Amino acid sequence: MRYLKEVLASRELLANLTLREIRGQYKRTIFGQLWSLVNPLASMLVYTLVFAFILRVEPEAGDPSGLDIFAVWLLCGLLPFAFFSNVVQQGMGSILGNVGLVQKVYFARIVLPLSKVGSVGYNWLFEMGVLVVVLVIFGAFVWPWLPLVVVTMVLLAIFAAGIALMLAVANVHFRDTQYFVSIIMQIWMYLTPIIYPISLVAVQSDKYGGLFGTSVTILDVYRINPLERFVAVFRQLLYDNRWPDPQDFLLCAIWALAAFTVGLWIFRRSEKGLAEAL
Amino acid sequence: MSEVAVSIEHVSKKFRLYHERNQSIKSAVMRGRRSVHEDFWALKDVGFEVPVGSTFGLIGSNGSGKSTLLKCLAKIYYPETGSITYNGKIAALLEVGSGFHPELSGRENIFLNGSILGMSKKEITAKFDEIVDFSGVEKFIDQPVKNYSSGMYVRLGFSVAINVNPDILVVDEVLAVGDTEFQAKCAQKFRDFKNQGRTVILVSHSMTSVREMCDSAAWLSHGELVKVGPADETIDAYLDSLPGASAA
Numbered sequence: 001m002r003y004l005k006e007v008l009a010s011r012e013l014l015a016n017l018t019l020r021e022i023r024g025q026y027k028r029t030i031f032g033q034l035w036s037l038v039n040p041l042a043s044m045l046v047y048t049l050v051f052a053f054i055l056r057v058e059p060e061a062g063d064p065s066g067l068d069i070f071a072v073w074l075l076c077g078l079l080p081f082a083f084f085s086n087v088v089q090q091g092m093g094s095i096l097g098n099v100g101l102v103q104k105v106y107f108a109r110i111v112l113p114l115s116k117v118g119s120v121g122y123n124w125l126f127e128m129g130v131l132v133v134v135l136v137i138f139g140a141f142v143w144p145w146l147p148l149v150v151v152t153m154v155l156l157a158i159f160a161a162g163i164a165l166m167l168a169v170a171n172v173h174f175r176d177t178q179y180f181v182s183i184i185m186q187i188w189m190y191l192t193p194i195i196y197p198i199s200l201v202a203v204q205s206d207k208y209g210g211l212f213g214t215s216v217t218i219l220d221v222y223r224i225n226p227l228e229r230f231v232a233v234f235r236q237l238l239y240d241n242r243w244p245d246p247q248d249f250l251l252c253a254i255w256a257l258a259a260f261t262v263g264l265w266i267f268r269r270s271e272k273g274l275a276e277a278l
Numbered sequence: 279m280s281e282v283a284v285s286i287e288h289v290s291k292k293f294r295l296y297h298e299r300n301q302s303i304k305s306a307v308m309r310g311r312r313s314v315h316e317d318f319w320a321l322k323d324v325g326f327e328v329p330v331g332s333t334f335g336l337i338g339s340n341g342s343g344k345s346t347l348l349k350c351l352a353k354i355y356y357p358e359t360g361s362i363t364y365n366g367k368i369a370a371l372l373e374v375g376s377g378f379h380p381e382l383s384g385r386e387n388i389f390l391n392g393s394i395l396g397m398s399k400k401e402i403t404a405k406f407d408e409i410v411d412f413s414g415v416e417k418f419i420d421q422p423v424k425n426y427s428s429g430m431y432v433r434l435g436f437s438v439a440i441n442v443n444p445d446i447l448v449v450d451e452v453l454a455v456g457d458t459e460f461q462a463k464c465a466q467k468f469r470d471f472k473n474q475g476r477t478v479i480l481v482s483h484s485m486t487s488v489r490e491m492c493d494s495a496a497w498l499s500h501g502e503l504v505k506v507g508p509a510d511e512t513i514d515a516y517l518d519s520l521p522g523a524s525a526a
Contacts, residue, residue: 013393020379020390027381027422104373105394106353275354276293 010108018118036123059197065241077194077231083124085185091116091164145237155256162259165267192227226255281330283477289360291321320346326506331475335492343501366445375435380424413437449480
């Protein structure tokens with residue numbers, strides 16, 4: 001409890017550090033905040049060209065929205081994943097990147113990774129805003145679902161924060177973590193149905209049936225991935241415009257809570273040794 | 279004895295001297311154990327009390343554990359054994375301008391740095407003019423700090439820190455910043471601090487400034503407390519212990 005109080009007391013510091021990241025990020029660039037859109041836009045173009053035009057991946061049309069545009073469908077999954085991946089990678093490096101602060105000033109260290117959640121989240125909010133505009137232009141009726149989208153975004157932020165907290169500590173002790181994680185993130189993205197629909201996995205899974213004589217299928221294993229649930233919920237809300245599957249939604253919440261609790265616990269335990277270990 | 283501001287009891291601090299440090303997973307796996315190290319005690323059973331309203335000096339040669347003790351006081355390191363209890367709000371000034379972002383303006387950096395040092399936005403706003411005034415960089419306050427001269431940079435950092443207004447201020451040899459005029463201002467600020475009944479703990483190699491500013495002092499040598507008492511006596515004892523003492 002006392003720890004929570006301390007973290008709460010540093011919320012102004014958290015806000016200021018987040019602002020530092022946001023303001024410092026695109027200083028002295030001509031396009032400024034627009035740069036945060038360029039990355040997802042470039043990935044969207046590449047993936048759309050390769051997967052929709054060349055490989056002919058065809059996700060089902062949105063039900064009941066009736067949308068059938070690969071690029072938009074892709075963005076509904078790609079933007080949340082990019083946010084997750086950025087938070088984890090930047091949050092992980094946040095302690096190492098602020099050696100000067102950690103070794104010279106006392107403050108609740110947790111604000112460093114959390115400020116990354118804030119600054120990356122700010123960019124994400126901007127991207128999602130643009131996505132909503134695009135969805136509306138193409139005739140999706142997203143408005144009633146926006147509150148739930150925001151809730152899911154918060155859940156994903158909590159999940160990402162939890163993972164970032166764990167890895168931030170690991171990265172101080174083993175500097176390999178950052179290189180390792182950037183590879184993991186690439187693999188993770190392809191293991192999540194972002195650029196292909198999960199139905200393709202289901203088809204393969206049915207072909208093989210239960211694994212090793214059990215009733216567990218490939219699809220069951222595949223769906224352990226928490227990001228699969230998050231992406232599913234985002235698509236149901238934004239692309240299909242319908243209530244999210246309650247099971248998916250509940251699992252998102254459980255994953256978020258579990259990751260954050262473990263992350264906080266690990267971080268708290270090693271917080272005091274950080275200045276020395278750096 | 280008067281009230282105690284900081285009480286340090288049996289503080290010991292250990293560091294690991296790594297012979298082979300495993301900072302990569304590969305080396306951890308290959309060697310099968312985490313690392314090879316030897317313990318080094320930077321502080322051994324140090325204990326003394328700092329009375330409220332005093333200016334307290336920590337002296338000793340290089341590597342005597344002064345800075346380690348200071349970092350323990352600042353809650354950056356945590357002692358292995360013993361405890362440090364504070365009576366009031368503490369602020370540590372181990373480096374000036376910590377967390378300044380070079381691309382941000384002086385104004386933005388005052389708010390950022392102030393909140394890192396534990397001030398609320400309200401406090402900073404209230405003190406803003408005083409901070410700017412003290413630093414003497416009014417003209418450039420809306421310029422990015424990367425364009426500041428190193429003196430301006432340090433002065434701005436120092437001004438923020440000195441305006442945190444803690445009950446106990448812990449200072450590492452940062453007194454030597456800025457020009458003579460600025461140093462005089464700092465010395466005045468420390469005197470004001472003292473007059474307001476606040477406690478200052480400082481580390482310095484300059485015996486003149488310690489003698490001038492401090493009432494009491496503690497002398498550390500190789501992590502052990504040698505002597506604690508009135509500043510003049512402790513400084514004399516320390517100087518006498520040095521080879522070629524008469525020259526000092």
